[in-house]
Amino acid sequence: MDYEKLTRVMRTLALEAGDKIMEIYGQDDFDVKSKSDDSPVTAADEAADKIISDGLRTAFPDVMLVTEEQSATHKTSGDTFLIVDPLDGTKEFIHRRGDFTVNIALVEGGLPTRGVVYAPAKNRMFFTDAAGTSVEETGPFDKENVGPTTVIGVSEPDNSALMVVASKSHRDQATDDYIGKYAVKDMKSAGSSLKFCLVATGEADLYPRVGRTMEWDTAAGHAVLKGAGGDVIRFEDHSPLTYGKADYANPFFIAYAPGVDLKKS
Numbered sequence: 001m002d003y004e005k006l007t008r009v010m011r012t013l014a015l016e017a018g019d020k021i022m023e024i025y026g027q028d029d030f031d032v033k034s035k036s037d038d039s040p041v042t043a044a045d046e047a048a049d050k051i052i053s054d055g056l057r058t059a060f061p062d063v064m065l066v067t068e069e070q071s072a073t074h075k076t077s078g079d080t081f082l083i084v085d086p087l088d089g090t091k092e093f094i095h096r097r098g099d100f101t102v103n104i105a106l107v108e109g110g111l112p113t114r115g116v117v118y119a120p121a122k123n124r125m126f127f128t129d130a131a132g133t134s135v136e137e138t139g140p141f142d143k144e145n146v147g148p149t150t151v152i153g154v155s156e157p158d159n160s161a162l163m164v165v166a167s168k169s170h171r172d173q174a175t176d177d178y179i180g181k182y183a184v185k186d187m188k189s190a191g192s193s194l195k196f197c198l199v200a201t202g203e204a205d206l207y208p209r210v211g212r213t214m215e216w217d218t219a220a221g222h223a224v225l226k227g228a229g230g231d232v233i234r235f236e237d238h239s240p241l242t243y244g245k246a247d248y249a250n251p252f253f254i255a256y257a258p259g260v261d262l263k264k265s
Contacts, residue, residue, distance in 0.1 A: 003114060003130040005059065006106060010116045011127055013055040014102045015143050017048035017086055018120030021102070025093065025121065032094055044093060045069055048086035052104060056082050063106075066248060068216045079110040079244040085216040089192030092168065098122055099168060099191030105219035110242040115223030117193050126152070126197045126224045134200055134227030154230040154257035155202035161185035162260065165195045165204035167211070174210040178235075181263040182206065196221025199255050200228035207255040210235060215248040222255070230257050235265050 024030050024044040033041050049069035056065055064081035066073045082104070087093060089100035098121035105115035116127035125137040135149040155163070160183045166175055168189040179187070190198060196218070198204040222232045222241065232241045235252035256262065 001063075001106065001108070003132075006114055007116075007127065007130050009055065009059045010104045010106075010114070011125075011146065012143050013052045014104055014116045014118040014125070014127075015141055016055070017051045017102045018118050020044065020047045020051060021087060021093070021100070022120050025096070041069070042087070042090060042093065045087040045090060048102060049084065052084050052086050052102070056084070056104070066216065068214065074248055077244065080108050081244070082106055083112075083216050083219045083243070083248075085193075085214075085220070088217055089194075092191035097168070097191060099194055101192040101194060101220075103193050103216065103220035105223050107215075107219060107243040110244050111240070112219040112223035112226065112243060115220035115227075117197055117220045117224055119192070119194055122194070124194070124197070126200065128223055128227040132227050134224045136197075136201065152201045152228045154199060154225075154228050155205050155259070157205040157257050157259040158185070159183065159259075159261045162206055163188075163204045165190050165198045165207045167191070167195070167209065172211065175208060178208050178210060178263070178265065193217065193221035196225045196232075196255050199230050199257060200225045202257070205257045206260050208235065208253075209255070210252045213250045213253075215243050215245065215250060218250060218253070219243060225255055230255065232256075233262075238262060 021044045064078050067084040085103040092099040102118040105112045114128045118125045134152050137149045164187045168191040195207045232255045241253050
């Protein structure tokens with residue numbers, strides 16, 4: 001894989017998709033449909049998916065592509081592929097909360113090695129560079145030229161005063177029970193894959209997810225977190241969270257800075 005090209009293409013496509021999403025977000029009204037699993041989908045999901053999938057297929061025609069909005073791609077199998085969630089946090093988008101992201105990642109050998117997470121309404125862009133190091137870019141987000149970037153890294157956690165981030169739309173008692181095992185200084189809620197990025201920047205130490213997710217929800221954020229020195233493990237046994245699983249469905253997981261004294265489930 002040409003990582004320089006991949007980084008450039010993923011970043012540009014994320015920005016182009018973000019522009020389209022914000023164009024629809026700015027409309028007075030937009031249609032919301034339901035998929036077979038009752039999750040919502042909007043014109044923004046579909047338009048962003050077309051931009052990204054067309055761009056990736058053109059740039060990397062020989063690499064397997066899995067994208068949330070194209071069910072035919074969910075029948076493919078392999079351990080090396082590009083994976084896309086064109087609009088993660090559709091509920092946040094519908095309720096105009098801003099915590100939604102564009103996600104594109106490369107999985108190699110079952111692990112996400114490169115990724116981009118772009119939150120267009122928040123003006124935050126995180127991606128792995130060609131070497132796999134994670135950075136945050138600050139505007140003006142020119143599509144051809146990368147702007148100022150800062151290398152990001154996980155915190156050195158204080159286990160007597162942890163910063164925890166949890167889902168805004170999917171909080172439940174099981175999550176709260178697990179968080180209750182830790183000495184928590186502060187807890188924040190965030191939507192979509194931004195939670196991984198908050199751990200990657202050191203704004204949070206720990207993100208437990210006791211709920212259903214799919215690989216396209218997590219791959220880009222996982223790559224950004226790994227490139228910042230963090231990791232994502234299975235909730236039950238703390239083994240690595242791998243990709244290319246049947247149906248691309250994830251188990252419960254924990255995203256964390258390595259200094260966290262992890263508790264058993």
